[in-house]
């Protein structure tokens with residue numbers, strides 16, 4: 212994700228002519244020497260350092276992007292806050308709900324601006340879906356289905372990298388990808404008030420990594436193995452504040468769905484369906500008396516927000532990293548113009564409030580109320 216954000220910075224001037232800032236890639240921190248070298252030679256950072264404290268505390272840095280493994284998020288954010296710098300963190304912000312709350316409180320106390328990388332909220336067709344919901348085109352919302360079924364962990368020889376270790380990742384799929392699904396649901400339908408759910412770990416052991424392994428690395432059957440310490444699968448039933456019901460499923464080990472970050476929204480007058488695997492298509496059903504009515508496909512195009520920065524006309528596709536460029540552009544534009552920005556750390560707390568209730572339901576085996584872990588504090 213560090214590379215994705217760095218590429219965004221490089222592209223922003225050519226993508227967004229109307230802007231109030233110019234990004235400068237000042238310093239990249241990484242413990243891996245080859246990544247530091249590439250940061251300078253291929254990405255154009257002015258310099259690269261091994262110790263992240265040196266990057267955050269540099270006088271010539273205004274904004275910090277946190278793209279390290281989960282357990283480094285909070286210390287990095289706290290250091291950025293102490294240095295009075297705006298901070299954008301990749302999700303999930305720490306690995307456990309209380310860590311996300313700690314990051315939010317640090318930013319609130321320091322009065323620094325924050326942003327969180329729920330990049331799918333910036334998909335032009337997701338923004339259009341929100342517009343359709345808000346305009347009443349779907350009538351009253353009755354039900355929401357969210358899912359993120361990814362295959363990134365489906366290979367049992369996939370290495371035991373930081374994502375599978377409790378004190379490096381925190382929780383498993385509920386931190387890693389349910390955070391995307393819940394942030395989408397809250398963005399599109401509103402607050403979730405109560406939940407009940409279950410979890411499972413389907414690949415309990417994985418080959419131990421050697422050296423700097425990305426989460427796509429692969430071991431051999433004869434390699435020594437270690438335990439997976441967090442969940443591969445989670446599901447959840449929920450109720451929204453507006454009375455709608457919801458169901459969620461997330462998995463990193465199912466075989467088949469490769470990156471199915473998807474939602475369906477059902478209302479009394481229509482419904483919508485979107486799936487990251489078909490990022491440029493939104494399915495829309497409009498209730499009419501016409502016997503031939505059915506789902507229609509709305510293709511992405513320049514008539515939807517931000518799409519035209521990447522591809523002109525209609526049905527010319529955009530891609531995943533374009534969403535990262537849109538979120539980075541909007542965050543920096545908000546900083547440069549002193550405008551409000553969402554999703555901030557406050558919205559990340561909204562997400563982990565739901566995660567916390569789900570985690571409690573795993574043990575209690577009953578419905579749990581969603582409680583604001585930040586005690587109703589609204590600071591940005």
Ligand SMILES: NC(=O)c1ccc[n+]([C@@H]2O[C@H](COP(=O)([O-])OP(=O)(O)OC[C@H]3O[C@@H](n4cnc5c(N)ncnc54)[C@H](O)[C@@H]3O)[C@@H](O)[C@H]2O)c1
Nearest residue numbers: 212213240241242243263278279280281301302303328425
């Ligand atoms: N928004 C999204 O869609 C999305 C997608 C993937 C990952 N993420 C998030 O981004 C974060 C990073 O994930 P990733 O897939 O890029 O991980 P990764 O393991 O591929 O990369 C992590 C990088 O951090 C570096 N690093 C590790 N320890 C460090 C330290 N002490 N100091 C400096 N650098 C250090 C590693 O060398 C590596 O270059 C995670 O929090 C993850 O949840 C978000």
